[in-house]
Amino acid sequence: MDQRFVGRSGLAVSRIGLGTMTWVRDTPPEEATAQLTAFADAGGTLIDTADVYADGEAERLIGRLIRDVVPRSRLVIATKSVLTPRGDVDASRRNLIRSLDASLSRLGVDEVDLWQLHAFDPRVPLEETLAAVDLAVSTGRTAYAGVCNYTGWQLAAAAVHQQCGPGRAPIVSIQAEYSLLAREIELEVLPAAEYTGVGVLAWSPLGRGVLTGKYRTGIPADSRGASPHMAEFVRPYLDERCRRIVESVVTAADGLGVTPLAVALSWVRDRPGVASAIVGARTHAQLLDILKADRLTLPREIREALDDVSAL
Known part of the structure:
Protein backbone atom coordinates (compact mmCIF):
# COMPACT_ATOMS: atom_id res chain seq x y z
CA MET A 1 0.00 0.00 0.00
CA ASP A 2 1.29 3.43 -0.92
CA GLN A 3 2.45 5.78 1.81
CA ARG A 4 1.78 9.52 1.67
CA PHE A 5 3.08 12.51 3.58
CA VAL A 6 0.47 14.35 5.64
CA GLY A 7 0.35 17.90 4.32
CA ARG A 8 3.74 19.61 4.42
CA SER A 9 4.93 17.49 7.37
CA GLY A 10 7.33 14.58 7.45
CA LEU A 11 4.65 12.24 8.81
CA ALA A 12 4.05 9.42 6.30
CA VAL A 13 0.88 7.30 6.53
CA SER A 14 -0.76 4.61 4.44
CA ARG A 15 -3.30 5.98 1.98
CA ILE A 16 -5.92 3.80 3.68
CA GLY A 17 -6.23 4.12 7.45
CA LEU A 18 -7.86 1.66 9.83
CA GLY A 19 -10.50 3.18 12.09
CA THR A 20 -11.38 1.56 15.39
CA MET A 21 -14.61 3.27 16.47
CA THR A 22 -16.50 -0.05 16.43
CA TRP A 23 -13.80 -2.07 18.21
CA VAL A 24 -14.92 -3.80 21.40
CA ARG A 25 -18.46 -2.42 21.18
CA ASP A 26 -19.43 -3.94 17.79
CA THR A 27 -16.22 -5.63 16.68
CA PRO A 28 -15.05 -8.30 19.15
CA PRO A 29 -11.34 -8.65 19.96
CA GLU A 30 -10.83 -11.70 17.74
CA GLU A 31 -12.24 -9.81 14.73
CA ALA A 32 -10.13 -6.76 15.57
CA THR A 33 -7.04 -8.96 15.78
CA ALA A 34 -7.74 -10.38 12.33
CA GLN A 35 -8.35 -6.88 10.97
CA LEU A 36 -5.10 -5.43 12.25
CA THR A 37 -3.10 -8.42 11.03
CA ALA A 38 -4.56 -8.22 7.51
CA PHE A 39 -4.17 -4.45 7.42
CA ALA A 40 -0.50 -4.55 8.42
CA ASP A 41 0.22 -7.43 6.03
CA ALA A 42 -1.22 -5.31 3.20
CA GLY A 43 1.17 -2.49 4.04
CA GLY A 44 -1.28 -0.40 6.05
CA THR A 45 0.26 1.72 8.78
CA LEU A 46 -2.23 4.33 10.02
CA ILE A 47 -4.48 3.11 12.84
CA ASP A 48 -6.90 5.72 14.16
CA THR A 49 -8.58 5.62 17.55
CA ALA A 50 -9.84 7.94 20.30
CA ASP A 51 -10.05 8.05 24.07
CA VAL A 52 -13.86 7.83 23.93
CA TYR A 53 -14.13 4.80 21.64
CA ALA A 54 -15.78 2.11 23.75
CA ASP A 55 -14.97 4.27 26.78
CA GLY A 56 -11.25 3.73 26.27
CA GLU A 57 -11.45 -0.01 25.66
CA ALA A 58 -10.56 0.38 21.98
CA GLU A 59 -7.23 1.94 23.00
CA ARG A 60 -6.69 -0.78 25.57
CA LEU A 61 -7.25 -3.45 22.90
CA ILE A 62 -4.84 -1.73 20.54
CA GLY A 63 -2.27 -1.72 23.33
CA ARG A 64 -2.56 -5.49 23.67
CA LEU A 65 -2.38 -6.01 19.90
CA ILE A 66 0.75 -3.92 19.39
CA ARG A 67 2.38 -5.84 22.22
CA ASP A 68 1.39 -9.35 21.11
CA VAL A 69 0.32 -9.32 17.44
CA VAL A 70 1.68 -6.47 15.27
CA PRO A 71 4.83 -4.65 16.44
CA ARG A 72 4.25 -1.04 17.37
CA SER A 73 7.13 -0.04 15.06
CA ARG A 74 5.11 -1.03 12.00
CA LEU A 75 2.23 1.31 12.78
CA VAL A 76 1.40 4.98 12.88
CA ILE A 77 -0.86 5.35 15.92
CA ALA A 78 -3.26 8.28 16.01
CA THR A 79 -5.58 9.02 18.90
CA LYS A 80 -7.79 11.91 20.02
CA SER A 81 -8.79 13.92 23.08
CA VAL A 82 -11.36 16.67 23.87
CA LEU A 83 -14.65 14.74 24.09
CA THR A 84 -15.79 13.67 27.55
CA PRO A 85 -17.64 10.45 28.46
CA ARG A 86 -20.81 12.56 28.72
CA GLY A 87 -20.41 13.73 25.14
CA ASP A 88 -19.34 17.26 26.07
CA VAL A 89 -16.25 19.03 24.76
CA ASP A 90 -13.44 20.13 27.04
CA ALA A 91 -10.33 21.52 25.36
CA SER A 92 -8.85 22.96 28.52
CA ARG A 93 -5.15 22.38 29.10
CA ARG A 94 -5.96 20.41 32.26
CA ASN A 95 -8.33 18.00 30.54
CA LEU A 96 -6.25 17.58 27.40
CA ILE A 97 -3.04 16.57 29.15
CA ARG A 98 -4.86 14.27 31.55
CA SER A 99 -6.73 12.66 28.66
CA LEU A 100 -3.56 12.16 26.62
CA ASP A 101 -1.72 10.61 29.56
CA ALA A 102 -4.65 8.23 30.09
CA SER A 103 -4.55 7.27 26.41
CA LEU A 104 -0.81 6.58 26.58
CA SER A 105 -1.38 4.37 29.62
CA ARG A 106 -4.14 2.37 27.90
CA LEU A 107 -2.08 2.00 24.72
CA GLY A 108 0.97 0.98 26.72
CA VAL A 109 3.25 3.47 24.91
CA ASP A 110 5.24 6.57 25.85
CA GLU A 111 4.37 8.43 22.66
CA VAL A 112 1.73 8.38 19.92
CA ASP A 113 2.55 9.44 16.39
CA LEU A 114 -0.42 11.78 15.94
CA TRP A 115 -2.54 13.37 18.67
CA GLN A 116 -5.73 15.02 17.44
CA LEU A 117 -8.12 17.50 19.02
CA HIS A 118 -11.42 15.71 18.50
CA ALA A 119 -13.60 18.84 18.30
CA PHE A 120 -13.43 22.62 18.63
CA ASP A 121 -14.29 24.01 22.05
CA PRO A 122 -15.62 27.60 21.81
CA ARG A 123 -15.55 28.05 25.60
CA VAL A 124 -11.79 27.68 25.97
CA PRO A 125 -9.35 30.22 24.49
CA LEU A 126 -7.71 28.68 21.44
CA GLU A 127 -4.32 29.79 22.77
CA GLU A 128 -4.79 27.63 25.86
CA THR A 129 -5.79 24.59 23.82
CA LEU A 130 -2.81 24.98 21.52
CA ALA A 131 -0.46 25.48 24.47
CA ALA A 132 -1.44 21.96 25.54
CA VAL A 133 -0.48 20.77 22.05
CA ASP A 134 2.92 22.45 22.40
CA LEU A 135 3.43 20.78 25.78
CA ALA A 136 2.47 17.35 24.43
CA VAL A 137 4.98 17.61 21.59
CA SER A 138 7.79 19.17 23.62
CA THR A 139 7.53 16.50 26.33
CA GLY A 140 7.57 13.62 23.83
CA ARG A 141 3.99 12.52 24.38
CA THR A 142 3.24 12.87 20.66
CA ALA A 143 5.31 13.38 17.55
CA TYR A 144 2.68 15.34 15.60
CA ALA A 145 -0.59 17.15 16.27
CA GLY A 146 -3.82 17.55 14.32
CA VAL A 147 -7.45 18.53 14.64
CA CYS A 148 -10.77 16.90 13.80
CA ASN A 149 -14.08 18.27 12.57
CA TYR A 150 -12.96 21.91 12.61
CA THR A 151 -14.58 24.43 10.28
CA GLY A 152 -12.45 26.28 7.77
CA TRP A 153 -11.91 29.34 9.95
CA GLN A 154 -11.20 27.23 13.02
CA LEU A 155 -8.57 25.25 11.15
CA ALA A 156 -7.00 28.39 9.70
CA ALA A 157 -6.93 30.10 13.09
CA ALA A 158 -5.26 27.11 14.78
CA ALA A 159 -2.76 26.39 12.00
CA VAL A 160 -1.70 30.02 11.51
CA HIS A 161 -1.37 30.58 15.27
CA GLN A 162 1.05 27.67 15.46
CA GLN A 163 3.00 28.85 12.42
CA CYS A 164 3.46 32.38 13.76
CA GLY A 165 5.29 31.60 16.98
CA PRO A 166 8.80 30.16 17.33
CA GLY A 167 8.91 26.73 18.88
CA ARG A 168 5.21 26.02 18.49
CA ALA A 169 4.11 22.58 17.31
CA PRO A 170 2.51 22.79 13.85
CA ILE A 171 -0.96 21.46 13.09
CA VAL A 172 -0.24 18.88 10.40
CA SER A 173 -3.64 17.26 9.81
CA ILE A 174 -7.37 17.70 9.89
CA GLN A 175 -9.69 14.73 10.08
CA ALA A 176 -13.05 15.42 8.45
CA GLU A 177 -15.92 13.51 6.91
CA TYR A 178 -15.47 13.33 3.15
CA SER A 179 -17.20 11.17 0.55
CA LEU A 180 -19.32 11.42 -2.57
CA LEU A 181 -22.26 11.96 -0.22
CA ALA A 182 -20.48 14.52 1.99
CA ARG A 183 -18.50 17.11 0.06
CA GLU A 184 -19.13 20.13 2.28
CA ILE A 185 -15.49 20.36 3.32
CA GLU A 186 -14.66 21.47 -0.22
CA LEU A 187 -16.29 24.85 0.50
CA GLU A 188 -13.96 26.10 3.25
CA VAL A 189 -12.04 23.33 5.00
CA LEU A 190 -10.08 22.08 1.97
CA PRO A 191 -9.03 25.59 0.89
CA ALA A 192 -7.93 26.35 4.44
CA ALA A 193 -6.00 23.08 4.62
CA GLU A 194 -4.28 23.74 1.30
CA TYR A 195 -3.35 27.29 2.29
CA THR A 196 -1.87 26.25 5.63
CA GLY A 197 -0.19 23.04 4.41
CA VAL A 198 -2.40 20.75 6.48
CA GLY A 199 -3.13 17.23 5.23
CA VAL A 200 -6.63 15.76 5.20
CA LEU A 201 -7.57 12.45 6.81
CA ALA A 202 -10.99 11.56 5.40
CA TRP A 203 -13.33 9.69 7.73
CA SER A 204 -16.36 7.75 6.53
CA PRO A 205 -15.15 7.72 2.89
CA LEU A 206 -17.88 5.18 2.07
CA GLY A 207 -20.68 7.53 3.10
CA ARG A 208 -21.32 5.76 6.42
CA GLY A 209 -21.60 2.50 4.46
CA VAL A 210 -24.32 3.74 2.11
CA LEU A 211 -21.99 3.96 -0.92
CA THR A 212 -21.40 0.21 -0.81
CA GLY A 213 -24.93 -0.17 -2.19
CA LYS A 214 -26.16 -2.29 0.71
CA VAL A 246 -25.36 5.65 -5.13
CA GLU A 247 -26.99 4.52 -8.38
CA SER A 248 -24.34 6.40 -10.34
CA VAL A 249 -21.62 4.69 -8.31
CA VAL A 250 -23.23 1.30 -9.01
CA THR A 251 -23.38 2.07 -12.73
CA ALA A 252 -19.70 3.02 -12.75
CA ALA A 253 -18.80 -0.12 -10.81
CA ASP A 254 -20.71 -2.33 -13.24
CA GLY A 255 -18.90 -0.74 -16.16
CA LEU A 256 -15.49 -1.29 -14.57
CA GLY A 257 -16.26 -4.77 -13.28
CA VAL A 258 -15.56 -3.79 -9.67
CA THR A 259 -17.62 -3.17 -6.54
CA PRO A 260 -19.36 0.11 -5.66
CA LEU A 261 -17.13 0.15 -2.57
CA ALA A 262 -14.04 0.27 -4.78
CA VAL A 263 -15.38 3.16 -6.84
CA ALA A 264 -16.42 5.25 -3.82
CA LEU A 265 -13.15 4.61 -1.97
CA SER A 266 -10.96 5.40 -4.96
CA TRP A 267 -12.79 8.67 -5.57
CA VAL A 268 -12.17 10.12 -2.11
CA ARG A 269 -8.74 8.55 -1.57
CA ASP A 270 -7.33 10.38 -4.58
CA ARG A 271 -8.93 13.79 -4.02
CA PRO A 272 -6.44 16.69 -3.80
CA GLY A 273 -5.09 17.15 -0.29
CA VAL A 274 -6.24 13.78 1.05
CA ALA A 275 -3.40 11.93 2.75
CA SER A 276 -5.46 8.94 3.88
CA ALA A 277 -9.01 7.64 3.81
CA ILE A 278 -9.92 6.11 7.17
CA VAL A 279 -12.22 3.12 6.91
CA GLY A 280 -14.20 1.61 9.76
CA ALA A 281 -14.81 -2.03 8.91
CA ARG A 282 -17.03 -3.87 11.37
CA THR A 283 -15.76 -7.33 10.36
CA HIS A 284 -12.59 -8.91 9.04
CA ALA A 285 -14.38 -9.86 5.81
CA GLN A 286 -15.41 -6.25 5.21
CA LEU A 287 -11.84 -5.07 5.68
CA LEU A 288 -10.56 -7.64 3.18
CA ASP A 289 -13.02 -6.25 0.62
CA ILE A 290 -11.71 -2.74 1.31
CA LEU A 291 -8.07 -3.77 0.98
CA LYS A 292 -8.86 -5.46 -2.33
CA ALA A 293 -10.74 -2.36 -3.50
CA ASP A 294 -7.71 -0.16 -2.83
CA ARG A 295 -6.12 -1.47 -6.04
CA LEU A 296 -8.51 0.55 -8.21
CA THR A 297 -7.64 3.91 -9.74
CA LEU A 298 -10.62 5.55 -11.41
CA PRO A 299 -10.41 6.58 -15.06
CA ARG A 300 -10.61 10.34 -15.51
CA GLU A 301 -13.96 10.21 -17.32
CA ILE A 302 -15.65 8.29 -14.52
CA ARG A 303 -14.14 10.51 -11.85
CA GLU A 304 -15.46 13.60 -13.61
CA ALA A 305 -18.90 12.06 -14.04
CA LEU A 306 -19.05 11.30 -10.31
CA ASP A 307 -17.87 14.84 -9.58
CA ASP A 308 -20.83 16.16 -11.53
CA VAL A 309 -23.52 13.92 -10.10
CA SER A 310 -22.42 14.53 -6.48
CA ALA A 311 -21.68 18.25 -6.78
CA LEU A 312 -23.00 20.44 -3.97
Whole structure:
Protein backbone atom coordinates (compact mmCIF):
# COMPACT_ATOMS: atom_id res chain seq x y z
CA MET A 1 0.00 0.00 0.00
CA ASP A 2 1.29 3.43 -0.92
CA GLN A 3 2.45 5.78 1.81
CA ARG A 4 1.78 9.52 1.67
CA PHE A 5 3.08 12.51 3.58
CA VAL A 6 0.47 14.35 5.64
CA GLY A 7 0.35 17.90 4.32
CA ARG A 8 3.74 19.61 4.42
CA SER A 9 4.93 17.49 7.37
CA GLY A 10 7.33 14.58 7.45
CA LEU A 11 4.65 12.24 8.81
CA ALA A 12 4.05 9.42 6.30
CA VAL A 13 0.88 7.30 6.53
CA SER A 14 -0.76 4.61 4.44
CA ARG A 15 -3.30 5.98 1.98
CA ILE A 16 -5.92 3.80 3.68
CA GLY A 17 -6.23 4.12 7.45
CA LEU A 18 -7.86 1.66 9.83
CA GLY A 19 -10.50 3.18 12.09
CA THR A 20 -11.38 1.56 15.39
CA MET A 21 -14.61 3.27 16.47
CA THR A 22 -16.50 -0.05 16.43
CA TRP A 23 -13.80 -2.07 18.21
CA VAL A 24 -14.92 -3.80 21.40
CA ARG A 25 -18.46 -2.42 21.18
CA ASP A 26 -19.43 -3.94 17.79
CA THR A 27 -16.22 -5.63 16.68
CA PRO A 28 -15.05 -8.30 19.15
CA PRO A 29 -11.34 -8.65 19.96
CA GLU A 30 -10.83 -11.70 17.74
CA GLU A 31 -12.24 -9.81 14.73
CA ALA A 32 -10.13 -6.76 15.57
CA THR A 33 -7.04 -8.96 15.78
CA ALA A 34 -7.74 -10.38 12.33
CA GLN A 35 -8.35 -6.88 10.97
CA LEU A 36 -5.10 -5.43 12.25
CA THR A 37 -3.10 -8.42 11.03
CA ALA A 38 -4.56 -8.22 7.51
CA PHE A 39 -4.17 -4.45 7.42
CA ALA A 40 -0.50 -4.55 8.42
CA ASP A 41 0.22 -7.43 6.03
CA ALA A 42 -1.22 -5.31 3.20
CA GLY A 43 1.17 -2.49 4.04
CA GLY A 44 -1.28 -0.40 6.05
CA THR A 45 0.26 1.72 8.78
CA LEU A 46 -2.23 4.33 10.02
CA ILE A 47 -4.48 3.11 12.84
CA ASP A 48 -6.90 5.72 14.16
CA THR A 49 -8.58 5.62 17.55
CA ALA A 50 -9.84 7.94 20.30
CA ASP A 51 -10.05 8.05 24.07
CA VAL A 52 -13.86 7.83 23.93
CA TYR A 53 -14.13 4.80 21.64
CA ALA A 54 -15.78 2.11 23.75
CA ASP A 55 -14.97 4.27 26.78
CA GLY A 56 -11.25 3.73 26.27
CA GLU A 57 -11.45 -0.01 25.66
CA ALA A 58 -10.56 0.38 21.98
CA GLU A 59 -7.23 1.94 23.00
CA ARG A 60 -6.69 -0.78 25.57
CA LEU A 61 -7.25 -3.45 22.90
CA ILE A 62 -4.84 -1.73 20.54
CA GLY A 63 -2.27 -1.72 23.33
CA ARG A 64 -2.56 -5.49 23.67
CA LEU A 65 -2.38 -6.01 19.90
CA ILE A 66 0.75 -3.92 19.39
CA ARG A 67 2.38 -5.84 22.22
CA ASP A 68 1.39 -9.35 21.11
CA VAL A 69 0.32 -9.32 17.44
CA VAL A 70 1.68 -6.47 15.27
CA PRO A 71 4.83 -4.65 16.44
CA ARG A 72 4.25 -1.04 17.37
CA SER A 73 7.13 -0.04 15.06
CA ARG A 74 5.11 -1.03 12.00
CA LEU A 75 2.23 1.31 12.78
CA VAL A 76 1.40 4.98 12.88
CA ILE A 77 -0.86 5.35 15.92
CA ALA A 78 -3.26 8.28 16.01
CA THR A 79 -5.58 9.02 18.90
CA LYS A 80 -7.79 11.91 20.02
CA SER A 81 -8.79 13.92 23.08
CA VAL A 82 -11.36 16.67 23.87
CA LEU A 83 -14.65 14.74 24.09
CA THR A 84 -15.79 13.67 27.55
CA PRO A 85 -17.64 10.45 28.46
CA ARG A 86 -20.81 12.56 28.72
CA GLY A 87 -20.41 13.73 25.14
CA ASP A 88 -19.34 17.26 26.07
CA VAL A 89 -16.25 19.03 24.76
CA ASP A 90 -13.44 20.13 27.04
CA ALA A 91 -10.33 21.52 25.36
CA SER A 92 -8.85 22.96 28.52
CA ARG A 93 -5.15 22.38 29.10
CA ARG A 94 -5.96 20.41 32.26
CA ASN A 95 -8.33 18.00 30.54
CA LEU A 96 -6.25 17.58 27.40
CA ILE A 97 -3.04 16.57 29.15
CA ARG A 98 -4.86 14.27 31.55
CA SER A 99 -6.73 12.66 28.66
CA LEU A 100 -3.56 12.16 26.62
CA ASP A 101 -1.72 10.61 29.56
CA ALA A 102 -4.65 8.23 30.09
CA SER A 103 -4.55 7.27 26.41
CA LEU A 104 -0.81 6.58 26.58
CA SER A 105 -1.38 4.37 29.62
CA ARG A 106 -4.14 2.37 27.90
CA LEU A 107 -2.08 2.00 24.72
CA GLY A 108 0.97 0.98 26.72
CA VAL A 109 3.25 3.47 24.91
CA ASP A 110 5.24 6.57 25.85
CA GLU A 111 4.37 8.43 22.66
CA VAL A 112 1.73 8.38 19.92
CA ASP A 113 2.55 9.44 16.39
CA LEU A 114 -0.42 11.78 15.94
CA TRP A 115 -2.54 13.37 18.67
CA GLN A 116 -5.73 15.02 17.44
CA LEU A 117 -8.12 17.50 19.02
CA HIS A 118 -11.42 15.71 18.50
CA ALA A 119 -13.60 18.84 18.30
CA PHE A 120 -13.43 22.62 18.63
CA ASP A 121 -14.29 24.01 22.05
CA PRO A 122 -15.62 27.60 21.81
CA ARG A 123 -15.55 28.05 25.60
CA VAL A 124 -11.79 27.68 25.97
CA PRO A 125 -9.35 30.22 24.49
CA LEU A 126 -7.71 28.68 21.44
CA GLU A 127 -4.32 29.79 22.77
CA GLU A 128 -4.79 27.63 25.86
CA THR A 129 -5.79 24.59 23.82
CA LEU A 130 -2.81 24.98 21.52
CA ALA A 131 -0.46 25.48 24.47
CA ALA A 132 -1.44 21.96 25.54
CA VAL A 133 -0.48 20.77 22.05
CA ASP A 134 2.92 22.45 22.40
CA LEU A 135 3.43 20.78 25.78
CA ALA A 136 2.47 17.35 24.43
CA VAL A 137 4.98 17.61 21.59
CA SER A 138 7.79 19.17 23.62
CA THR A 139 7.53 16.50 26.33
CA GLY A 140 7.57 13.62 23.83
CA ARG A 141 3.99 12.52 24.38
CA THR A 142 3.24 12.87 20.66
CA ALA A 143 5.31 13.38 17.55
CA TYR A 144 2.68 15.34 15.60
CA ALA A 145 -0.59 17.15 16.27
CA GLY A 146 -3.82 17.55 14.32
CA VAL A 147 -7.45 18.53 14.64
CA CYS A 148 -10.77 16.90 13.80
CA ASN A 149 -14.08 18.27 12.57
CA TYR A 150 -12.96 21.91 12.61
CA THR A 151 -14.58 24.43 10.28
CA GLY A 152 -12.45 26.28 7.77
CA TRP A 153 -11.91 29.34 9.95
CA GLN A 154 -11.20 27.23 13.02
CA LEU A 155 -8.57 25.25 11.15
CA ALA A 156 -7.00 28.39 9.70
CA ALA A 157 -6.93 30.10 13.09
CA ALA A 158 -5.26 27.11 14.78
CA ALA A 159 -2.76 26.39 12.00
CA VAL A 160 -1.70 30.02 11.51
CA HIS A 161 -1.37 30.58 15.27
CA GLN A 162 1.05 27.67 15.46
CA GLN A 163 3.00 28.85 12.42
CA CYS A 164 3.46 32.38 13.76
CA GLY A 165 5.29 31.60 16.98
CA PRO A 166 8.80 30.16 17.33
CA GLY A 167 8.91 26.73 18.88
CA ARG A 168 5.21 26.02 18.49
CA ALA A 169 4.11 22.58 17.31
CA PRO A 170 2.51 22.79 13.85
CA ILE A 171 -0.96 21.46 13.09
CA VAL A 172 -0.24 18.88 10.40
CA SER A 173 -3.64 17.26 9.81
CA ILE A 174 -7.37 17.70 9.89
CA GLN A 175 -9.69 14.73 10.08
CA ALA A 176 -13.05 15.42 8.45
CA GLU A 177 -15.92 13.51 6.91
CA TYR A 178 -15.47 13.33 3.15
CA SER A 179 -17.20 11.17 0.55
CA LEU A 180 -19.32 11.42 -2.57
CA LEU A 181 -22.26 11.96 -0.22
CA ALA A 182 -20.48 14.52 1.99
CA ARG A 183 -18.50 17.11 0.06
CA GLU A 184 -19.13 20.13 2.28
CA ILE A 185 -15.49 20.36 3.32
CA GLU A 186 -14.66 21.47 -0.22
CA LEU A 187 -16.29 24.85 0.50
CA GLU A 188 -13.96 26.10 3.25
CA VAL A 189 -12.04 23.33 5.00
CA LEU A 190 -10.08 22.08 1.97
CA PRO A 191 -9.03 25.59 0.89
CA ALA A 192 -7.93 26.35 4.44
CA ALA A 193 -6.00 23.08 4.62
CA GLU A 194 -4.28 23.74 1.30
CA TYR A 195 -3.35 27.29 2.29
CA THR A 196 -1.87 26.25 5.63
CA GLY A 197 -0.19 23.04 4.41
CA VAL A 198 -2.40 20.75 6.48
CA GLY A 199 -3.13 17.23 5.23
CA VAL A 200 -6.63 15.76 5.20
CA LEU A 201 -7.57 12.45 6.81
CA ALA A 202 -10.99 11.56 5.40
CA TRP A 203 -13.33 9.69 7.73
CA SER A 204 -16.36 7.75 6.53
CA PRO A 205 -15.15 7.72 2.89
CA LEU A 206 -17.88 5.18 2.07
CA GLY A 207 -20.68 7.53 3.10
CA ARG A 208 -21.32 5.76 6.42
CA GLY A 209 -21.60 2.50 4.46
CA VAL A 210 -24.32 3.74 2.11
CA LEU A 211 -21.99 3.96 -0.92
CA THR A 212 -21.40 0.21 -0.81
CA GLY A 213 -24.93 -0.17 -2.19
CA LYS A 214 -26.16 -2.29 0.71
CA TYR A 215 -29.12 0.03 1.39
CA ARG A 216 -30.46 0.21 -2.17
CA THR A 217 -33.45 -2.05 -1.47
CA GLY A 218 -33.87 -1.51 2.25
CA ILE A 219 -31.99 -1.65 5.53
CA PRO A 220 -30.24 -5.02 6.06
CA ALA A 221 -30.83 -6.51 9.48
CA ASP A 222 -27.09 -6.88 10.14
CA SER A 223 -26.16 -3.34 9.04
CA ARG A 224 -25.34 -0.21 11.02
CA GLY A 225 -28.57 1.29 9.75
CA ALA A 226 -30.49 -1.36 11.69
CA SER A 227 -28.52 -1.05 14.94
CA PRO A 228 -30.06 1.03 17.73
CA HIS A 229 -26.95 3.14 18.34
CA MET A 230 -26.00 3.74 14.68
CA ALA A 231 -29.34 4.07 12.85
CA GLU A 232 -29.46 7.86 13.21
CA PHE A 233 -25.84 8.03 11.98
CA VAL A 234 -26.82 6.37 8.69
CA ARG A 235 -30.28 7.88 8.19
CA PRO A 236 -29.22 11.27 6.70
CA TYR A 237 -27.74 9.46 3.70
CA LEU A 238 -30.83 7.51 2.77
CA ASP A 239 -32.62 10.39 1.02
CA GLU A 240 -33.36 10.82 -2.68
CA ARG A 241 -30.23 12.84 -3.48
CA CYS A 242 -27.99 10.20 -1.97
CA ARG A 243 -29.92 7.45 -3.72
CA ARG A 244 -29.15 9.04 -7.10
CA ILE A 245 -25.46 9.27 -6.27
CA VAL A 246 -25.36 5.65 -5.13
CA GLU A 247 -26.99 4.52 -8.38
CA SER A 248 -24.34 6.40 -10.34
CA VAL A 249 -21.62 4.69 -8.31
CA VAL A 250 -23.23 1.30 -9.01
CA THR A 251 -23.38 2.07 -12.73
CA ALA A 252 -19.70 3.02 -12.75
CA ALA A 253 -18.80 -0.12 -10.81
CA ASP A 254 -20.71 -2.33 -13.24
CA GLY A 255 -18.90 -0.74 -16.16
CA LEU A 256 -15.49 -1.29 -14.57
CA GLY A 257 -16.26 -4.77 -13.28
CA VAL A 258 -15.56 -3.79 -9.67
CA THR A 259 -17.62 -3.17 -6.54
CA PRO A 260 -19.36 0.11 -5.66
CA LEU A 261 -17.13 0.15 -2.57
CA ALA A 262 -14.04 0.27 -4.78
CA VAL A 263 -15.38 3.16 -6.84
CA ALA A 264 -16.42 5.25 -3.82
CA LEU A 265 -13.15 4.61 -1.97
CA SER A 266 -10.96 5.40 -4.96
CA TRP A 267 -12.79 8.67 -5.57
CA VAL A 268 -12.17 10.12 -2.11
CA ARG A 269 -8.74 8.55 -1.57
CA ASP A 270 -7.33 10.38 -4.58
CA ARG A 271 -8.93 13.79 -4.02
CA PRO A 272 -6.44 16.69 -3.80
CA GLY A 273 -5.09 17.15 -0.29
CA VAL A 274 -6.24 13.78 1.05
CA ALA A 275 -3.40 11.93 2.75
CA SER A 276 -5.46 8.94 3.88
CA ALA A 277 -9.01 7.64 3.81
CA ILE A 278 -9.92 6.11 7.17
CA VAL A 279 -12.22 3.12 6.91
CA GLY A 280 -14.20 1.61 9.76
CA ALA A 281 -14.81 -2.03 8.91
CA ARG A 282 -17.03 -3.87 11.37
CA THR A 283 -15.76 -7.33 10.36
CA HIS A 284 -12.59 -8.91 9.04
CA ALA A 285 -14.38 -9.86 5.81
CA GLN A 286 -15.41 -6.25 5.21
CA LEU A 287 -11.84 -5.07 5.68
CA LEU A 288 -10.56 -7.64 3.18
CA ASP A 289 -13.02 -6.25 0.62
CA ILE A 290 -11.71 -2.74 1.31
CA LEU A 291 -8.07 -3.77 0.98
CA LYS A 292 -8.86 -5.46 -2.33
CA ALA A 293 -10.74 -2.36 -3.50
CA ASP A 294 -7.71 -0.16 -2.83
CA ARG A 295 -6.12 -1.47 -6.04
CA LEU A 296 -8.51 0.55 -8.21
CA THR A 297 -7.64 3.91 -9.74
CA LEU A 298 -10.62 5.55 -11.41
CA PRO A 299 -10.41 6.58 -15.06
CA ARG A 300 -10.61 10.34 -15.51
CA GLU A 301 -13.96 10.21 -17.32
CA ILE A 302 -15.65 8.29 -14.52
CA ARG A 303 -14.14 10.51 -11.85
CA GLU A 304 -15.46 13.60 -13.61
CA ALA A 305 -18.90 12.06 -14.04
CA LEU A 306 -19.05 11.30 -10.31
CA ASP A 307 -17.87 14.84 -9.58
CA ASP A 308 -20.83 16.16 -11.53
CA VAL A 309 -23.52 13.92 -10.10
CA SER A 310 -22.42 14.53 -6.48
CA ALA A 311 -21.68 18.25 -6.78
CA LEU A 312 -23.00 20.44 -3.97
